[in-house]
Amino acid sequence: MEQGRQRMIRWAxxxxxxxxxxxxxxxxxxxASSFDEWLTLELWGHWWEDTRAANSFWANPAGFGWPLLLVxxxxxxxxxRGIVPPEFLAWAVLGWGVVCxxxxxxxxxxxxxxxxxxLLRGIRVAAARDGSEPAVLAR
Structure with missing residues (x-):
């Protein structure tokens, strides 16, 4: 059971x-063609405008790639380290994924x-094995 839980969480x-x-x-x-506008701070004056440089900035370094990579x-x-992630993390990623x-x-x-x-299944399997409830944000 431990192996299955670990595999599910690791794969997720x-x-x-x-x-x-x-x-x-x-x-x-x-x-890449927008880097010069980003690096010369040209977005400061018009970051809210619908320009190619602004759109590519908000879709890339300011988009969901970094947070998803970090999560x-x-x-x-x-x-x-044998730490089971909290269930709220799985729910948040699930909601985000559904919206996208x-x-x-x-x-x-x-x-x-x-x-x-x-991830959610792996967390629940781990909680069932340990006889505990999955960690949630608030009780």
Missing amino acids: GWILAIIGGGHLTLGLLIS GALIVWMDR AVIVEPTPGPVVVIAALL
Whole structure:
């Protein structure tokens, strides 16, 4: 049972980290033509405007790639130390993934949903094995 829980949680973390890192990497490669505007602080005066540089900034370094990469890396880090991630983390990623999957296509949102469900299942299996309740945000 321990092995199954670990595998589910580990896979969920890696899936999320790879999607986040892939989004960030591909997005930055596609946005390379906007770097000069970002680095010369030209967005300061018109960050709210609908320009190619502003759109690429908000979609890439300010988008969901970094947070998803960090959440995935955190889950893998916790798993390697035998720490079961809190259930609220799985629920938050699940909600985020569902919104992305429904509103924006094509998107890896459905894969994020699968990873979140895998994480949630792994957390619940770990709680059942330990005879405890999964950690939630508030009681």
